[in-house]
Amino acid sequence: MSHEQILDIRNLTVKYHTFTAVSNVSFSVNEQDFIAIIGANGSGKTTLIKTVLGLLNAQEGTIVTPTGVTVGYLPQHTMSLDRFFPATVDEVVGMGLLAKKRFPKILSKQEKQNIEDVLHMLNIQHLTHKRIGALSGGQQQRVLLARALVSNPDVLILDEPTSALDHNMRKQFFDILSHLNTSHGVTILLVTHDIASASDYINRVIYMDQKLLFDGTFSAFCEDQKLSPFIHTHSLRHKKMGDES
Amino acid sequence: MNIIQELMAAFSYGFMWRALFVGVSVAISSSFIGPYLVLKRFSMIGHGLSHVAFAGIAVGLLFRTAPLIFSMVIVVSVSVFILKLNETAKLHGDAAIGLTAAVAMAFGTVLASVAGGFNVDLFSFLFGSILTIQRIDVYLSITFSIVVIAVVTTLYHDLFSMTFEEDFAKVSGINTKRLNTILAVLVGVTVVIGIRAMGTLLISSLIIFPTIIAMQFTKGFKTTIVIAAVSSVFIVIFGLMGSYLLDWPSGSTIVLLNGVVFLGVYLYNRILRPQG
Ligand SMILES: Nc1ncnc2c1ncn2[C@@H]1O[C@H](COP(=O)(O)OP(=O)(O)OP(=O)(O)O)[C@@H](O)[C@H]1O
Numbered sequence: 001m002s003h004e005q006i007l008d009i010r011n012l013t014v015k016y017h018t019f020t021a022v023s024n025v026s027f028s029v030n031e032q033d034f035i036a037i038i039g040a041n042g043s044g045k046t047t048l049i050k051t052v053l054g055l056l057n058a059q060e061g062t063i064v065t066p067t068g069v070t071v072g073y074l075p076q077h078t079m080s081l082d083r084f085f086p087a088t089v090d091e092v093v094g095m096g097l098l099a100k101k102r103f104p105k106i107l108s109k110q111e112k113q114n115i116e117d118v119l120h121m122l123n124i125q126h127l128t129h130k131r132i133g134a135l136s137g138g139q140q141q142r143v144l145l146a147r148a149l150v151s152n153p154d155v156l157i158l159d160e161p162t163s164a165l166d167h168n169m170r171k172q173f174f175d176i177l178s179h180l181n182t183s184h185g186v187t188i189l190l191v192t193h194d195i196a197s198a199s200d201y202i203n204r205v206i207y208m209d210q211k212l213l214f215d216g217t218f219s220a221f222c223e224d225q226k227l228s229p230f231i232h233t234h235s236l237r238h239k240k241m242g243d244e245s
Numbered sequence: 246m247n248i249i250q251e252l253m254a255a256f257s258y259g260f261m262w263r264a265l266f267v268g269v270s271v272a273i274s275s276s277f278i279g280p281y282l283v284l285k286r287f288s289m290i291g292h293g294l295s296h297v298a299f300a301g302i303a304v305g306l307l308f309r310t311a312p313l314i315f316s317m318v319i320v321v322s323v324s325v326f327i328l329k330l331n332e333t334a335k336l337h338g339d340a341a342i343g344l345t346a347a348v349a350m351a352f353g354t355v356l357a358s359v360a361g362g363f364n365v366d367l368f369s370f371l372f373g374s375i376l377t378i379q380r381i382d383v384y385l386s387i388t389f390s391i392v393v394i395a396v397v398t399t400l401y402h403d404l405f406s407m408t409f410e411e412d413f414a415k416v417s418g419i420n421t422k423r424l425n426t427i428l429a430v431l432v433g434v435t436v437v438i439g440i441r442a443m444g445t446l447l448i449s450s451l452i453i454f455p456t457i458i459a460m461q462f463t464k465g466f467k468t469t470i471v472i473a474a475v476s477s478v479f480i481v482i483f484g485l486m487g488s489y490l491l492d493w494p495s496g497s498t499i500v501l502l503n504g505v506v507f508l509g510v511y512l513y514n515r516i517l518r519p520q521g
């Protein structure tokens with residue numbers, strides 16, 4: 001697989017005042033990569049992707065993307081949405097298209113169809129006219145994923161998107177991501193604590209704790225972890241054995 | 246009918262029509278910005294700014310120049326200032342508003358006492374009085390309301406995205422800093438044009454009430470704004486007529502009517518409607 005580079009991060013350091021959350025991180029992402037970014041709570045994953053998205057400023061380092069690359073973003077803590085916010089599911093998903101548009105912000109027929117298709121794909125079409133605050137956490141997460149997907153972005157950046165999903169939905173969710181990745185060539189950066197579920201779909205693991213500790217394939221990561229175990233050792237071993245059989 | 250005759254008589258005078266024009270335009274513009282402020286947890290900014298408007302009016306009256314224009318310049322500047330304070334200093338929005346309101350009120354009352362009182366009834370500026378509304382106020386409110394409504398309508402999708410989730414809006418390329426500043430200017434303008442009918446102390450309720458009344462039974466964002474505007478227009482019209490008939494201050498009458506409607510909608514939702 002030879003794909004063009006879509007994101008290049010060099011010597012990135014991000015601080016909150018004096019506290020260093022991300023320290024001297026370098027890696028690059030190629031088109032159609034499906035990367036899981038893992039690490040313990042507070043290891044700087046959210047800080048890293050927020051900096052990549054331009055929401056935080058880096059103290060040092062560079063982030064380079066080719067011009068014209070579009071990004072879809074699913075933030076962490078979608079559960080903290082205002083329960084009383086008056087917005088219907090279709091209004092929220094439409095935001096994924098309308099927020100990027102120039103004036104006049106009107107949806108074309110094709111775009112309305114896109115919204116319907118995405119809602120169908122995520123199996124939330126029956127919720128279209130519901131208030132988002134009235135949905136369950138997992139349903140809300142699917143709505144916000146729909147909002148990220150509806151504009152057909154080149155790169156998807158997802159911050160713990162599966163934390164509120166049940167077992168079945170989690171599998172469906174990864175199948176959808178995998179389909180987008182392999183059939184539509186979407187590059188995916190996925191922050192997750194559930195590397196065991198993601199491992200079948202990803203082609204790379206980035207493991208960080210302020211610094212970048214590992215960058216490579218999942219099986220190489222498992223080998224690496226035999227020397228210095230990671231918190232998820234148990235599920236990893238289990239997974240690894242399954243792979244070998 | 247006595248009441249109808251009385252109302253007919255009222256409408257034969259110019260002041261009642263002026264009050265209606267001012268009231269309706271303020272009702273629409275304040276319910277257009279209300280949802281953004283309420284949902285961004287910034288609804289008390291109207292309250293803070295109304296204190297500033299009071300100080301502005303005191304200054305204007307002191308120099309015998311158009312108090313509302315004077316007030317508008319000051320209020321809009323302070324509104325943007327509060328926003329910047331909230332963005333940059335380690336100060337929460339409500340603290341920034343509380344401080345500004347207190348300082349402005351202190352300043353206004355000191356001015357009033359130094360000047361030894363004004364030849365205009367300050368009370369009417371505090372609680373609203375339809376009798377004091379001039380032709381120029383009508384032109385001002387209609388013009389500025391149209392500006393507020395036009396800007397909010399044009400920027401509707403950006404404001405909606407930003408209110409729902411600021412980070413997502415930024416990633417989508419929306420300049421949220423600029424948008425927040427525009428919102429702050431619109432709030433300042435709305436507060437000042439509402440002073441004649443509502444009074445400085447009560448204008449903020451015209452920003453908050455329609456939104457929370459609408460939120461009791463709407464699901465979508467657009468419908469919330471539309472219902473807020475429609476209900477606010479009706480409440481203001483009935484409030485102004487009530488104010489005339491009962492000889493109550495217009496702002497107070499409108500606020501009380503809003504309270505009654507809110508209570509009615511709330512109870513209806515809680516008790517009479519089968520599902521929650
Ligand atoms: N706004 C902030 N101000 C100061 N420190 C912060 C801020 N946000 C995060 N931090 C700190 O930076 C570090 C990294 O936080 P970050 O949110 O990037 O971690 P994370 O890897 O995403 O964790 P989690 O798995 O819990 O989501 C943490 O130690 C956190 O305390």
Ligand SMILES: [Mg+2]
Nearest residue numbers: 045046047076
């Ligand atoms: Mg995080």
